[in-house]
Amino acid sequence: MSKVNGSSCYLLKQFIPMATSDIVMALGDPIIIFVLASLPNSTHYLAAFALGKSIAVFFESPIIPILPTANAMAHQAKARNLLFQFTLILSISLMIGMILIGCFPALSVFFQVDSTLWQTASLLVLLLCPWPLVISLRRYWQGQIIRAGFTHIIAKGSLLRCFLLTITAFTMAFFTDQGAWIAAAALLTGAVSELLFIRNKINKITLQEDHNASPLPDNLMAMSRYYWPLAQSMISLWGARLLLPLLIAMTSTLNVAIWAAGWALVISISNGVRMLQQLVIRNISHIKKTTLCLFSISIGCSFSLLLFVLATTPWGHKFLLYYAGSQNKLLIGIQDILLVCSLLPLLMSLQNFFQGLHMVQSSTVIIGRSALIANLTLMAGAFFMMYLNAAPAWFAIIVCLATLLEVSLLAYQLKNNINDGYTTSLVRLLRIIPLKTTTRTNIKTINN
Secondary structure, rough: OOOOOOOHHHHHEEEEEHHHHHHHHHHHHHHHHHHHHOOHHHHHHHHHHHHHHHHHHHHHHHHHOHHHHHHHOOOOOHHHHHHHHHHHHHHHHHHHHHHHHOOOOOHHHHEEEEEEEHHHHHHHHHHHOHHHHHHHHHHHHHHHHHHHHHHHHHHHHHHHHHHHHHHHHHHHHHOOOHHHHHHHHHHEEEEEEEEHEEEEEEEEOOOOOOOOOOOOOOOOOHHHHHHHHOOOOOOOOHHHHHHHHHHHHHOHHHHHHHHHHHHHHHHHHHHHHHHHHHHHHHHHOOHHHHHHHHHHHHHHHHHHHHHHHHHHHHHHHHHHHHHHHOOHHHHHHHHHHHHHHEEEEEEEHHHHHHHHHHHHHHOOHHHHHHHHHHHHHHHHHHHHHHHOOHHHHHHHHHHHOOOOOHHHHHHHHHHHOOHHHHHHHHHHHHHOOOOOOHHHHHHOOOOO
């Protein structure tokens, strides 16, 4: 199909419903943190939530690429059915892993974390054991819905999830002050309700078959080979993110409580750019890459500005004070994290743009390798910050630097495989020197 310029309005109409899904989904954590901050012993529960939810998300990380994979395979029934089998096997295995972690709270001795804090966190992990199955099935059907073009359904499902999560969290807090039970009930109620909504809608959608498309995996082994590089990138990412609250918890319980509250806001806003990857995959065949690149940068700048305003303006101060339960000891740390991370949405927008291009080329190995290098750097920096007993904002600096490194590595690889104006200008912007890649023979070149 020939390329067209594609207006920003056209892209925005696709992007807003998809971005709404991720933003609303990520709002769940700040809502829960707001409720936990109002409980007696709030610092303990905030810190336990940071650890427990990080562990749950780490077990979720291998299934995060289910959505783009389902999007890419939605046009072939055989591939869809194979992916469904693969999804069930993977998610059930992850559920078993969460049960084992939750049943052995004595693991705290390996991390030098307060035993009472770890017991509360492990209880949350045990209560959230259905999480991988619920999220994987939801993402499987969401990918198909996005491919079919019904992105407004994704947004509606996310709004339903956020609404029921909020109602459940406040209702549970009225009856109990046990933070782990409040958090688990709210998270699962929201996720299950969204899954049921999405499942009902997918039954009414007919997916178009494309028999002339490139061959896709036709057995579980081939699916594993295709999927593993994508999963590896998420595992290394969330493995590093899991390590962060663990290392911060070794400095003090207050520091990890500050990290939980600050990072929840950062990621809820930054998540608005994640669907740029899907936008690139869906539109790369008929919209110029220059247009997609500039659109991605503009979206990233918008979300970065929002974080900066929250961190620096008087009304942002009032909002954060209310969010932190009027606890000044939390407020100052949260403001520092938001200010440091104000560039993160822009970096993540470029990250998702480049990842989308690599997925179109089937060069998923490059995505996995770049993420691995960046997250090894993140972990090394986090250990150094822990050794210095640094404030949470210094850990946030390390996150931003690691993300910049990953963006640079992704752009590095594209330079040798795409010869067009957007690559040249963007690589100049990032001051990246082209490198030869050993995987070039396995990569299809995208031509204008």
